[in-house]
Amino acid sequence: xxxxxxxxxxxxxxxxxxxxxxxxxxxxxxxxxxxxxxxxxxxxxxxxxxxxxxxxxxxxxxxxxxxxxxxxxxxxxxxxxxxxxxxxxxxxxxxxxxxxxxxxxxxxxxxxxxxxxxxxxxxxxxxxxxxxxxxxxxxxxxxxxxxxxxxxxxxxxxxxxxxxxxxxxxxxxxxxxxxxxxxxxxxxxxxxxxxxxxxxxxxxxxxxxxxxxxxxxxxxxxxxxxxxxxxxxxxxxxxxxxxxxxxxxxxxxxxxxxxxxxxxxxxxxxxxxxxxxxxxxxxxxxxxxxxxxxxxxxxxxxxxxxxxxxxxxxxxxxxxxxxxxxxxxxxxxxxxxxxxxx
Amino acid sequence: xxxxxxxxxxxxxxxxxxxxxxxxxxxxxxxxxxxxxxxxxxxxxxxxxxxxxxxxxxxxxxxxxxxxxxxxxxxxxxxxxxxxxxxxxxxxxxxxxxxxxxxxxxxxxxxxxxxxxxxxxxxxxxxxxxxxxxxxxxxxxxxxxxxxxxxxxxxxxxxxxxxxxxxxxxxxxxxxxxxxxxxxxxxxxxxxxxxxxxxxxxxxxxxxxxxxxxxxxxxxxxxxxxxxxxxxxxxxxxxxxxxxxxxxxxxxxxxxxxxxxxxxxxxxxxxxxxxxxxxxxxxxxxxxxxxxxxxxxxxxxxxxxxxxxxxxxxxxxxxxxxxxxxxxxxxxxxxxxxxxxx
DNA sequence: ATGAAAGCGCTAACAA
DNA sequence: TTGTTAGCGCTTTCAT
Numbered sequence: 085x086x087x088x089x090x091x092x093x094x095x096x097x098x099x100x101x102x103x104x105x106x107x108x109x110x111x112x113x114x115x116x117x118x119x120x121x122x123x124x125x126x127x128x129x130x131x132x133x134x135x136x137x138x139x140x141x142x143x144x145x146x147x148x149x150x151x152x153x154x155x156x157x158x159x160x161x162x163x164x165x166x167x168x169x170x171x172x173x174x175x176x177x178x179x180x181x182x183x184x185x186x187x188x189x190x191x192x193x194x195x196x197x198x199x200x201x202x203x204x205x206x207x208x209x210x211x212x213x214x215x216x217x218x219x220x221x222x223x224x225x226x227x228x229x230x231x232x233x234x235x236x237x238x239x240x241x242x243x244x245x246x247x248x249x250x251x252x253x254x255x256x257x258x259x260x261x262x263x264x265x266x267x268x269x270x271x272x273x274x275x276x277x278x279x280x281x282x283x284x285x286x287x288x289x290x291x292x293x294x295x296x297x298x299x300x301x302x303x304x305x306x307x308x309x310x311x312x313x314x315x316x317x318x319x320x321x322x323x324x325x326x327x328x329x330x331x332x333x334x335x336x337x338x339x340x341x342x343x344x345x346x347x348x349x350x351x352x353x354x355x356x357x358x359x360x361x362x363x364x365x366x367x368x369x370x371x372x373x374x375x376x377x378x379x380x381x382x383x384x385x386x387x388x389x390x391x392x393x394x395x396x397x398x399x400x401x402x403x404x405x406x407x408x409x410x411x412x413x414x415x416x417x418x419x420x421x422x423x424x425x426x
Numbered sequence: 427x428x429x430x431x432x433x434x435x436x437x438x439x440x441x442x443x444x445x446x447x448x449x450x451x452x453x454x455x456x457x458x459x460x461x462x463x464x465x466x467x468x469x470x471x472x473x474x475x476x477x478x479x480x481x482x483x484x485x486x487x488x489x490x491x492x493x494x495x496x497x498x499x500x501x502x503x504x505x506x507x508x509x510x511x512x513x514x515x516x517x518x519x520x521x522x523x524x525x526x527x528x529x530x531x532x533x534x535x536x537x538x539x540x541x542x543x544x545x546x547x548x549x550x551x552x553x554x555x556x557x558x559x560x561x562x563x564x565x566x567x568x569x570x571x572x573x574x575x576x577x578x579x580x581x582x583x584x585x586x587x588x589x590x591x592x593x594x595x596x597x598x599x600x601x602x603x604x605x606x607x608x609x610x611x612x613x614x615x616x617x618x619x620x621x622x623x624x625x626x627x628x629x630x631x632x633x634x635x636x637x638x639x640x641x642x643x644x645x646x647x648x649x650x651x652x653x654x655x656x657x658x659x660x661x662x663x664x665x666x667x668x669x670x671x672x673x674x675x676x677x678x679x680x681x682x683x684x685x686x687x688x689x690x691x692x693x694x695x696x697x698x699x700x701x702x703x704x705x706x707x708x709x710x711x712x713x714x715x716x717x718x719x720x721x722x723x724x725x726x727x728x729x730x731x732x733x734x735x736x737x738x739x740x741x742x743x744x745x746x747x748x749x750x751x752x753x754x755x756x757x758x759x760x761x762x763x764x765x766x767x768x
Numbered sequence: 769a770t771g772a773a774a775g776c777g778c779t780a781a782c783a784a
Numbered sequence: 785t786t787g788t789t790a791g792c793g794c795t796t797t798c799a800t
Contacts, residue, residue, distance in 0.1 A: 087777055098787040103779065114785060131543045135477040135486065136777035139792045144477065162514035172504035175531055187529050189517055201427065201473045340712045347714040370682045370709060372689040429793055440771040445795060456769055478793035481776045
């Protein structure tokens with residue numbers, strides 16, 4: 085690999101001059117020299133050594149994307165369509181901004197911070213952070229960071245958050261179902277009580293309360309999405325749902341899996357029961373009947389996350405510290421008035 | 427950020443000694459010193475500067491994952507479930523091996539090589555490479571690399587390839603459909619003629635030829651998966667398929683989108699037409715009727731890719747240069763005997 | 769068992 | 785306009 089020094093020697097110039105040309109500080113260098121240097125750079129196929137550069141300056145041009153997995157959810161996090169679309173969008177934007185992206189997936193906050201510091205990353209985009217992580221992050225990572233979908237009240241406060249109007253989404257969907265004539269509406273989630281899910285649940289609670297519908301503990305049905313327990317869990321849920329005319333699932337993924345189970349048992353959607361999801365992923369759009377859901381613009385979330393972190397790197401103060409992207413109700417075929425049941 | 431030098435100064439030691447402790451060369455250092463150093467490292471929260479290390483040594487501990495996009499397919503590549511599952515698996519394995527992963531997505535080979543060299547990556551995992559990229563890669567990237575799903579005959583030869591028995595998959599699925607009693611079987615693909623798709627097509631051709639079925643150009647139907655043309659394309663295809671009792675789609679994604687279109691037109695699967703896919707993604711498993719497909723173990727592909735590249739980095743010679751993982755036929759509800767049509 | 773010193777490739781302050 | 789030099793944090797060779 086050819087270095088600046090070699091180029092300089094060949095041209096009988098100093099490394100400074102070569103470096104200046106590389107960095108386009110052409111006013112410091114005579115046009116003739118610029119041309120000569122550029123030619124040599126090109127001919128020799130010079131490629132900067134970014135490790136060295138990041139050592140010499142105090143920035144690395146790396147932005148880390150850290151996906152904090154839940155310890156239980158051991159598997160392949162990125163296969164979640166939400167995560168993968170977000171990752172793709174973030175990667176693209178980071179590249180467009182002239183930065184490099186390093187991807188970490190870990191269930192240990194310390195690990196994440198450690199690697200980020202090791203590579204001297206300029207900034208960090210964080211997903212899946214929860215309360216306890218906040219303080220550790222705050223103390224040990226002193227550079228800009230933005231969170232995605234963070235609800236923690238504690239330490240993470242220092243970081244800008246890019247979130248979603250989750251509560252509002254839960255509320256609107258539930259209102260929509262009520263508008264359709266449903267009174268017995270179940271809420272399906274896994275047992276992990278992630279803040280995002282809780283917010284959606286809150287919206288659901290608000291809507292039914294507003295409609296004068298009583299909430300009973302058993303209206304919240306819990307689903308075990310993990311391979312081993314999935315089938316059994318679905319069987320149980322299909323039973324529980326006999327008392328309901330609609331079910332609002334915390335994610336499209338769960339909604340689609342539920343619809344599969346209902347189909348397999350001859351329970352018709354939406355005739356026997358209406359099913360609604362959240363996120364608007366390909367999964368729900370591809371299913372038939374297509375899934376009624378709450379749409380969020382994941383691409384936009386990614387774009388915004390990068391935009392904010394780049395802003396922070398440039399020293400701009402963010403206008404908002406807790407950004408909430410809007411949601412949109414998307415009615416499709418999986419929901420209908422309960423009347424049809426007869 | 428605390429450095430080795432600072433630790434050394436505090437302990438009245440040389441940087442050499444501290445470095446030796448960090449690298450576990452305890453035989454060079456007295457037990458007492460080892461203890462003192464470790465304590466200080468810990469107390470100060472020392473984190474190595476990997477940029478500096480990679481400058482001093484000739485390795486970076488970074489493995490690049492480069493996804494070469496097709497110039498047409500501008501969008502978010504990683505949202506393809508195949509890509510995202512693979513990415514996730516690769517990331518996990520790279521991390522487990524004590525390496526770091528840098529992700530590039532680009533439609534320009536030069537870009538990819540440039541960045542890889544800039545960061546001094548120890549090795550590269552390449553996806554989506556095609557013939558023309560081979561030579562450029564070969565000339566300009568002199569380190570170990572492995573390709574995933576590469577079929578090019580030219581330059582990329584130097585690199586180990588992790589592929590799939592695509593032809594065999596196409597063959598087995600088609601045989602299966604023939605076994606069910608189908609004689610009029612269409613093959614659906616997009617117009618891009620990727621090598622992987624062509625191999626699957628070859629398998630299809632082999633199977634029908636073997637069964638004495640004539641192939642006509644129009645049996646190969648082409649689908650435009652891009653947003654703008656999708657609906658129109660599906661409408662046309664649904665018409666074309668009237669003459670067939672089965673359709674074998676080159677991917678689960680396309681199969682599921684097709685099934686949606688068929689459903690919307692009241693054409694029943696599998697009663698009116700059998701539909702088969704390839705890949706076995708969540709999409710096909712979640713659909714109803716569930717999609718009959720050719721399963722490939724994407725996780726395994728990722729694991730293997732990392733295993734091979736790590737082997738190469740250790741100087742091992744790979745036993746095989748063109749590894750082909752096996753496929754498995756997964757019959758599900760979307761296919762049936764054509765008799766049912768009556 | 770420990771240390772001094774050079775050098776990896778680059779940038780930047782300062783001189784000329 | 786160009787060059788000299790020091791230094792970023794770390795590893796490594798060679799002394800001691």
